Amino acid sequence: MTNLFPESKTGIVGWGGYVPIYRIKLSEIVKMWGMQESLPQILNVEEKSVDNVDEDALTMGFEAARIALERARVNPSLINAVFFGTESKPYAVKPSATVIAEALGITPVTMASDLEFACRAASEALRASIGLVSSGMMKYALVIGSDTAQANPGDVLELTASSGAVAFIIGPREESAAYFEASYSYVTDTPDFWRRALSPYPLHGEGFTGEPAYFAHIVGAVKGLMEKTGLKPTDFDYAVFHQPNGRFPLKVAQKLGIPKEKVLQGLVTPRIGNTYNASALLGLAKILDQAKPGNRILVAPFGSGAGSDAYSIVVTDLVEEKRKNGTQLSFFIENKVNVSYSTYAKNRGLIKRIDGWSL
Amino acid sequence: MTSMYINGLGLLPIDRHYDKSLTQLALEASREALDSAGEYDIDTIVIASNYSTLLQRQSMLASLVAEELVPKGLQVFNVENGGASGLAAVHLGRALIKSGLSRNVLVIGVDKQSDYPQSIVNQTSLTQVNYEYHGVMGVSLASLYALSASLYLSKHQLNEEDLALWPVVMHENAVDVPHAQFKSKITVQNVLQSDYISAPIRVLHAHAQADGASAVLLSLNKKESTIATVEASHVISGKVEYELNEDPLHIKPVEKAVKSVLMQAGLDKNLIGLIEVLDMYSIGGPLLLESSGIIPKGETLKLLKEGRFRLGDSVAINLSGGTKGRGFIEGATGVYQIAETAAFLSGYRGYKQQSTDYALAIGVGGLSSVAAVVLVKRI
Amino acid sequence: MAKLSIPIFWRVRKHLYTLEGRKCLDCGRTHFPPKSSCPYCGSTKLIEYYPPKKGKLLVWTKLYETCDDRSAYRPIYIGLLQLGELRVVLPLTDIYDEGKLKPGIDVELVLRRYIEDGDTGLIYYGLKARPII
Numbered sequence: 001m002t003n004l005f006p007e008s009k010t011g012i013v014g015w016g017g018y019v020p021i022y023r024i025k026l027s028e029i030v031k032m033w034g035m036q037e038s039l040p041q042i043l044n045v046e047e048k049s050v051d052n053v054d055e056d057a058l059t060m061g062f063e064a065a066r067i068a069l070e071r072a073r074v075n076p077s078l079i080n081a082v083f084f085g086t087e088s089k090p091y092a093v094k095p096s097a098t099v100i101a102e103a104l105g106i107t108p109v110t111m112a113s114d115l116e117f118a119c120r121a122a123s124e125a126l127r128a129s130i131g132l133v134s135s136g137m138m139k140y141a142l143v144i145g146s147d148t149a150q151a152n153p154g155d156v157l158e159l160t161a162s163s164g165a166v167a168f169i170i171g172p173r174e175e176s177a178a179y180f181e182a183s184y185s186y187v188t189d190t191p192d193f194w195r196r197a198l199s200p201y202p203l204h205g206e207g208f209t210g211e212p213a214y215f216a217h218i219v220g221a222v223k224g225l226m227e228k229t230g231l232k233p234t235d236f237d238y239a240v241f242h243q244p245n246g247r248f249p250l251k252v253a254q255k256l257g258i259p260k261e262k263v264l265q266g267l268v269t270p271r272i273g274n275t276y277n278a279s280a281l282l283g284l285a286k287i288l289d290q291a292k293p294g295n296r297i298l299v300a301p302f303g304s305g306a307g308s309d310a311y312s313i314v315v316t317d318l319v320e321e322k323r324k325n326g327t328q329l330s331f332f333i334e335n336k337v338n339v340s341y342s343t344y345a346k347n348r349g350l351i352k353r354i355d356g357w358s359l
Numbered sequence: 360m361t362s363m364y365i366n367g368l369g370l371l372p373i374d375r376h377y378d379k380s381l382t383q384l385a386l387e388a389s390r391e392a393l394d395s396a397g398e399y400d401i402d403t404i405v406i407a408s409n410y411s412t413l414l415q416r417q418s419m420l421a422s423l424v425a426e427e428l429v430p431k432g433l434q435v436f437n438v439e440n441g442g443a444s445g446l447a448a449v450h451l452g453r454a455l456i457k458s459g460l461s462r463n464v465l466v467i468g469v470d471k472q473s474d475y476p477q478s479i480v481n482q483t484s485l486t487q488v489n490y491e492y493h494g495v496m497g498v499s500l501a502s503l504y505a506l507s508a509s510l511y512l513s514k515h516q517l518n519e520e521d522l523a524l525w526p527v528v529m530h531e532n533a534v535d536v537p538h539a540q541f542k543s544k545i546t547v548q549n550v551l552q553s554d555y556i557s558a559p560i561r562v563l564h565a566h567a568q569a570d571g572a573s574a575v576l577l578s579l580n581k582k583e584s585t586i587a588t589v590e591a592s593h594v595i596s597g598k599v600e601y602e603l604n605e606d607p608l609h610i611k612p613v614e615k616a617v618k619s620v621l622m623q624a625g626l627d628k629n630l631i632g633l634i635e636v637l638d639m640y641s642i643g644g645p646l647l648l649e650s651s652g653i654i655p656k657g658e659t660l661k662l663l664k665e666g667r668f669r670l671g672d673s674v675a676i677n678l679s680g681g682t683k684g685r686g687f688i689e690g691a692t693g694v695y696q697i698a699e700t701a702a703f704l705s706g707y708r709g710y711k712q713q714s715t716d717y718a719l720a721i722g723v724g725g726l727s728s729v730a731a732v733v734l735v736k737r738i
Numbered sequence: 739m740a741k742l743s744i745p746i747f748w749r750v751r752k753h754l755y756t757l758e759g760r761k762c763l764d765c766g767r768t769h770f771p772p773k774s775s776c777p778y779c780g781s782t783k784l785i786e787y788y789p790p791k792k793g794k795l796l797v798w799t800k801l802y803e804t805c806d807d808r809s810a811y812r813p814i815y816i817g818l819l820q821l822g823e824l825r826v827v828l829p830l831t832d833i834y835d836e837g838k839l840k841p842g843i844d845v846e847l848v849l850r851r852y853i854e855d856g857d858t859g860l861i862y863y864g865l866k867a868r869p870i871i
Contacts, residue, residue: 477803478806481803481804482805482807484803485805490746491749492753492754492770493827495750495754496864497811497829499801502801503827505816506799506818509798509799556801557800557803559799560799598777600771600777602826603777607818
């Protein structure tokens, strides 16, 4: 099965994750807005990460990409595509990808763009990059998923929408810490969650975001992958799903017949919240920080709108060496400083101000 | 060594002159200088102003002033060298006379900060660094002086209290200076309780927003009205970027400028009995004085504590009250420094008098971008 | 009303993203920002120098007197850093405990916003330093 699909010519040559240092406890948000006190427990999320005032999706994406590059050890000029998957880009028009590309020395001979598909834009970019690299069009591609996730203050979404970034450099299998065995996408027109063009915050369909959206598409993608490849749940050592909270991934694993022990290692949301485009993929980064050669990982990101991808990824002998060359995700998860709601509100631009004086 | 004669002085009180424009302030100071000289036949105006183009959006300020002083026209120059603009303008005036292109040069220093709130004034501080890099980063001049203050205090085992003595003495000196912005005393406690501008520099270490204008009439010929002479001057550039200074605590262009001026005059530094030094954020005083070689490194604040440098001492420093007491009005300050040294040497119009023949005016633009030094002598 | 220039930043963006300096082949000293001749010996024999991402904090301050356009960042922490052979003044970020800011601590470079031009204008990005935990 190993060489059946074009994907298997490619793999992850470098990976990196970044989470800002600041956290706010969900109980703070619950208290501020008079929400149900049991919500944090129901969601299985303790606290969420908060970007600093001078951070945004672009700066976080750069940090993750830099770590990926440190692990990949490739000449930046050989990276010929930079894809930035986000739903919180600093500019609606003007790609963040070009700034990151320039800052890393990848420009000017490169493709670059920002992608949108709610939380799965980076995953879409991942599949596209696999195509670009496996076709021989380029040797390496950089994929970044990064968000300073938005939520209407006082809405239940505010309890989980957090900030974080992840990056992968896709390249030849021979240079990879883990290669792609196969991949599959499952997409329909299902508007479970959206943000209109000029709206600062999204709206969501509450219950509708569950069965018709999250579960249907992840199950569709994973089942499609398994049919395509003949793989079964028992073939996987780890399973990483899109993690909007600390419960859905466990529930979808159950539906797919995957034991929860295989999911827990890649579950980061309970500690840092839902980083949207980095959600599932940070789980993958965490697994790569600890997996052994030969391990097989199932990864299924999901994005509202809606769609899911499924990947079967096999870890190689190069993983241990590459792991050492970059900061591990656990460093960012463990090193944290809690802030109050007022600091969080200031950082997130929730406090209404006018321009003062400047020339 | 050719002496240039300071034949007239104008010193406007430093304050927020909301009711007067740049031109009006410049004219008022000019007329005071010309009246005191009894001389109206000027052939050159050199204006020192840092921010006329940025804040008042006015170029060619000298022409506006010339229109009302000498309608038929005369040589006009606008000089900008940061905080050293005024001294550089005097140096330029001296050069013009020395070259024979001018006989009576009216050197004016003027700036207005009160046309905008503090926010804008803070922003203008970014023009005093390498804007493309540090300006864009928000690293203002105040923060660079603050870094130096930290380095200086820790290097010489001093603390914030020691630095606080400087503005206290400056305020004391300003009490009997008619044009000073602040004529009330402050205490070390006052200073230490004031808020940080950029730690460890506090509000009471630093100048306050103000407007001012000063003028000196520099002449080829001695007259009855002559108050003092300019014997030597030098302007030299240094490093704009703080980190490019080999030793951030040693302002090399100040060392070079003072050396040059003393050499031009064939003077030993011990004969200087009066100094007006640009003491930005208080720490500028010790930094410039020690970089000039006049006071040994690390000694300024200690000697100040011992009671040195007051009126009557072998070297009196900043009898004007410096940037804190008299005030700091950007480009105008250097011209104030010349007018003040002339006044304190001569006891002009009842100003206190320091018994010495030689005075040095020392200024810098930025922290080390440019230094200007002028030697003034009693007649 | 947009106030920040496009070209002023665009010309130096690479330097701010990477801290690209110069090393003099004659006297061996390095400098930032990059100049066309060595600020120490005047030689024009210069090569690119990229400092390491990690270094030491030499001295720091915190600036309160900023323009309103930076009021969200106040106070701005600023430090003099030693990064490899390069000495440079940069803003500091992620300072949650001032007590930890002591001369000699390790710092690392991170990409952050320097300033944004209101809600509609440009965002200037560049390197800052943060204490290594």
